[in-house]
Amino acid sequence: MGPPGAGKGTQAKVVADHFGVPAISTGDIFRANVSEGTELGVKAKRYMDAGEYVPDDVTNLMVRNRIDEKDAEPGFLLDGYPRTLAQVEELDGMIKHTGHQLDAVLVLTVDDEELVQRLLERAKTEGRADDTEEVIRRRQEVYSEQTEPLIGVYRDRGILVEVDGMGEVDEVTKRIFDALDVVPQS
């Protein structure tokens, strides 16, 4: 977890590689569907372009199907899901069914000024449709309103790992690995 621009996608790939599990990014799956022009992509696009969350029923079904795939059997890292309290409940139900459990919920914290700088930089290099200033602002609001409350939920469950996401990519990766080693994997 982390606000837009916190570095979730970048770090998710490194961490998932380390553990030999797939990094499942809901944002990436939505973007792939948008570029392929699938029915799911058409549904998701208008929300994404506005910086809003795609409705839970659409997102949940997509994640359910994805974690049922063979490569996710040994485990998986979710990047960008769950993002709402309803998705938390849905995920609990899904993993009960697959027999997995949540080992850790990682939150990357980055201060607001750095977030804006990173997103504006990404806008230049990746050209994401939702990296305009107006949409960035809306995505940050939606994160504060709908996703930040999840931090307390997972803290109460004792699986929250908060990591400082400021600085260079490698430094942040090192902090993540240091922090995860102290999380019980029971």
Ligand code: AMP
């Ligand atoms: P991301 O690449 O994670 O920043 O996601 C890009 C966009 O995809 C978000 O702004 C949402 O519109 C949509 N999205 C990704 N994950 C979710 C989710 N778990 N729930 C709802 N919408 C999502």
